[in-house]
Amino acid sequence: MRHSTTAAKVLALSTAALLGCTGLASASPAASLGGWHRTGKTGVANAVSGEGITTLRRPGQAPETVYRNGTTIPQPLKDEGWGHVGDPDSQRGYVFDVYQNTVANPPVNKMYLVTAPSGETTEFVHPLQADEPPVNANAYAAVSPDGQWLVSGALGDATEMYVSPTPFLNPRAPRTAGDLPLAARIHLDHTIRSAQGCDFVSPTRLLCATSDSNNDLYPTSYQLLQVDLPRPLAGRDTRAHVKELGQLPLVSTCAGAFTPEGVDYDAPTGTLRVEVVPPSPCNTVTDVYSFQRG
Template structure:
């Protein structure tokens, strides 16, 4: 075979490999999706002790009350062992309820899970290399098998774990491993809560005080995933800032955006915003939003 023909065939083969690789990368990108519009539809006072960190709607058992977290909801037995901060919780669609906990120091974070029957179990995760200590929130995927969690600060990823007590690979007696990662196409800052709207869309509340990432402070974010998280491989996430969360109070100062919940039964989104100064006691709010 003449050398020129061999070079030509090699060139064609290389071109084909590049095309396949490019297609694979493009297929990993989240599909184009229109950003939702969320309109404020009312609010309720958020108690500073028991409703200041997060919230979750629980579907099973039927008629279950909404759940909230705050400094006043941490059991004494946990706080005496150093678990002194609870974040934004979530519940699986079959009624398992999960709270994220952190300590001030160390190499672990903890997820406290309550089964539909009422029993509690603790699942401890040993930090991976470079993983932040804080444990701000959890969001359980609609299939119940996977749980997304986040770190404080400016981040370009979300962490995926098997859902404690639901995924058969979990056990309170074993380390809860990180299974995979959501790779974000835009950095986010100080995310305080996320919740699944469907299998590939998350809504997140950001306590970003600077506003340099999206042009607004305290944004409500939408994250569209390239595929439902499955723990076997990383997925990518396209981030969109939807709007600024309400910042209204009788006091002036710094507000704090907290947890978020999407109730699929009513299609209502709720977000906690804590008021500044003394007004944390009087006019902190859980805001309700509807899509439209």
């Protein structure tokens, strides 16, 4: 458990200024996914992208697009055993990263790295419960729009999401490095497989991208899923309805398996973005697709 500023300096190398872009795909018709219409496509160097995406808004500063990739994990975190980083989220100038323990087999814990607006980082480690799946135990983090609850989940077949109080934003959460408790679970009415990234688009709705290459759970593979809650999270167990919105864009000159990854919803602009890593050898660039409602 660490409390430092060193990791923040390395983790910050993911803004749009560092990336090569291909621009908007405005010449082609916009595809629709359950009311979300495609408005653009950007190519981002896979040296810094391909594991997650979030929009960081610090007070008084221009918004930044933050990307994550396994090669950008700071060495001090690797030395502690945190070898996999998932899809992050940001709220009120804070960035919430999720890490998997890749040293212990099977993993016994997962870690949330919180970067404050000042750049200072704090680690919150959650010991896995007996029934929490260890495989990629932290695939994504999604913070509720009110900032109070941090939702995460694992890869593989999942019927639950896990809810913790959001560090620094919820008074129920610890404010110093230490264990982060589990406050509640979201029980899904339909299994989801390999959800790589999720984000809230309203207080009662999340959108998730999967790398599920099969179509036994839903009519299509590589789904964009909608998870609807009956009411905003309040730190108690709840149920949620899962609906498939359609297949994510799969466009490449290379043949093979695609890997959808991070999901980001920027409320001020209403922009939804989803990362899709194309097959090898085209996977040197991550495709980031943009969508708007209506």
